[in-house]
Amino acid sequence: MQAVIAVILGIFGTAFFGLLFQWVDRLVTARIQWRKGPPIYQPLADILKLLGKETVVSERASVGWFLLAPVLGFTGVCVAACILWAALLNPQPDSGFVGDLIVVVYFLIFPSLALILGASASGNPYAAVGASREMKLVIAYELPFILAMVPPILKANLSLKLTDIVQAQSDGVTLASVGGFLAFLCMLAAVQAKLGVVPFDQAEAETELTGGAIVEYSGPALAMIRLTRGMLLFLLPLFVITVFWGGVHFSGWGWLTSPLKFIVLLVVIVLMRNTSPRLRIDQAMRFFWFIVGPIAVAAAFISVYHHGML
Amino acid sequence: MAHRTLIPIGPYHPLQEEAEFFQLYVEGETVVDMDMRTSYNHRGIEGISMKRTWDQVPYVVERVCGICSASHPLAYVQAVEELAGAEVPERALYLRTIINELERIHSHLLWFGLAGHFIGFNTVFMWAWRYREPCLDALEIVTGSRVNYANHTIGGSRKDLTPEMVKAIRRNMDEIDGPLDMFITTCLEDPVLAVRLKNVGVLTEEAARRFGALGPTARASNIPIDVRRDDPYAAYDRLDWDVITCANGDVFDKVVVRLLEVKEAIKIIRQALDDLPEGPIQTPVKEVPPGEGVGHVEAPRGETFHFVKSNGGPRPERHKIRAPSFNNVPTFKASCIGQPIADVTITLAAVDPCYSCTERMLVARDASTGKELMTLSDLVRLSQQKTEEIRKNI
Secondary structure (H helix, E strand, O other), X not given: OHHHHHHHHHHHHHHHHHHHHHHHHHHHHHHHOOOOOXXXXXXXXXXHHHHOOOOOOOOOOOHHHHHHXXXXXXXXXXXXXXXXXXXXXXXXOOOOOOOHHHHHHHHHHHHHHHHHHHHHHOOOHHHHHHHHHHHHHHHHHXXXXXXXXXXXXXXXXXXXXXXXHXXXXXXXXXXXXXHHHXXXXXXXXXXXXXXXXXXXXXXXXXXXXXXXXXXXXXXXXXXXXXXXXXHHHHHXXXXXXXXXXXXXXXXXXXXXXXXXXXXXXXXXXXXXXXXXXXXXXXXXXXXXXXXXXXXXXXXXXXXXXXXXXX | OOOEEEEEEOOOEOOXXXXXXXXXXXXXXXXXXXXXXXXXXXXXXXXXXXXXXXXXHHHHHOOOOOOOOOHHHHHHHXXXXXXXXXXXXXXXXXHHHHHHHHHHHHHHHHHHHHHHHHOOOXXXXXXXXXXXXXXXXXXXXXHOOOOOOOOXXXXXXXXXXXXXXXXXXXXXXXXXXXXXXHHHHHHHHOHHHHHHHOOOOOOOHHHHHXXXXXXXXXXXXXXXXXXXXXXXXXXXXHOOOOOOOOOOOOHHHHHHHHHHHHHHHHHHHHXXXXXXXXXXXXXXXXXXXXXXXXXXXXXXXXXXXXEEEEOOOOOOOEEEEEOOHHHHHHHHHHHOOOOEHHHHHHHHHHOOOOHHHHOOOOOOEOOOOOOEOOOHHHHHHHHHHHHHHHHHXX
């Protein structure tokens, strides 16, 4: 029964909050830019409108892969969402399975891989450049992203279970330690890149590549990509909160603090995207390899030292 | 050899709102060769203006470009005034200066916003355009319109300033001044912007001279040319202002030059409002004698040049326009090749290209005989032939 609830909440809850977050993102962005911003139902209206449109497939595209890619990305996000929600709803040590953290991390790469796949299959030169940029970006941010997991895992006594990680933070969140905080910062940078928003939106780069990786998509396929993006906008903060910030609780102060954590993360994402220009792809890679990467390594070593394993 | 792909920018591309076509030959992310085409939208303005009377032409030429709609008429009326030997009243000269500097402010802020948009910095886009509004309002107060001011007439200016208008312009300038300082500091100090724009799309001084670059494009490459100072018109020689130059010729310098020029423009407008002499704003010009006249004006993008030829009749016998983008756009050959795609877009945009000014007709001639290879009647005949063939096959 609990599994069914987790699946329903995982997909529909994530979609609901994702679209809500997308609206907040668009509204805050608009207000920063002296605009009025859309009404609350706009993200949903966009998707419903796209669902009613025709899906045009270019003659040069390999149709199967082109149309399968958005589905793959969407599936990846849904599975990751279900596992995370299951761990949240039932934070007992016996729930979940060993190594679900790794599974979530893997499924979170799905949308990026699907984007590369779909873009390469579309046969469009803009999309080809977009795909190559997305590929470089994935290579750049995945390593710091995974290294940033080291402090939480150490804190949970080398457990790779989400519930253990949440439990281990009941006496103080991972974020509160030096290593944890550094890793958290690396995580924020990687989240920005995973979301594909400025300064890491090179794969789409409207003014350079007219939409790059997603230039050929239209209709329901594009709606699915948009929905995946929206879900990621909720899911990635949820993941960061689970791993670094004590998870989400719905009892007592939890009703207040849990939404607050989301708001803080969302504000950081929105502000970052509105106060910086798009980096060039080589600058983005250099940023992740030579700045974020070493910080993540340092964070890992500090945590290892902190937990007396060195 | 590495795999070479063609990335098209245009004919319709969200990068720029006009029809232009850049062909980027790309190896990986690096542009190894480039080609461009314009003239998708030739309007034959010179031809139209030769069918209008002398005093109708300013309203035609201000539609050459929606942004330079004070510079083109001014260059034209100066050409005609030179031809007719008209003495323009002092007050009209000051009014012309004020309107042309207001135009410079709005054009440069517009470009600054677009430049932000091109590098994905939409906050800059919206902020620059928001603070461009007071300038457009000032233009509306002065001329009655936000674009196409229709204010320069042969021998003077159409609309006079009242003391209330002067006060309103001052107020609007004060409104721009503060945010402008903020833009300049942000631009000079923001580390990400510096990484993104410094040493990008460098146009060396030598290359800028070779391509005959004009306006801010040349001044960013350390060439201090400015028609306002080199051959003063309107009231520029009576006012105190500087020609802004930068040394490196990269996109960053082009941003800095333009922002500082806005600052100078505000300074010029304030002085012109202070010194505004009393008197008439129009001398009557009865007829235009036969002869030739040229007028040039420092438009926001550089020198715009008008040539008129009169045979003593009611309309120009020949009217030739050379807008600054015609010189500035080809500099991409020197600044873009070898750059990654991501930098090419901003480098192309950094000259503030205006394709509507650059449209030209192309006539193909046989090199040896000098005969036109394909005339309009040939094209019509070809088209009719094809229709016939299709009809037969139905």
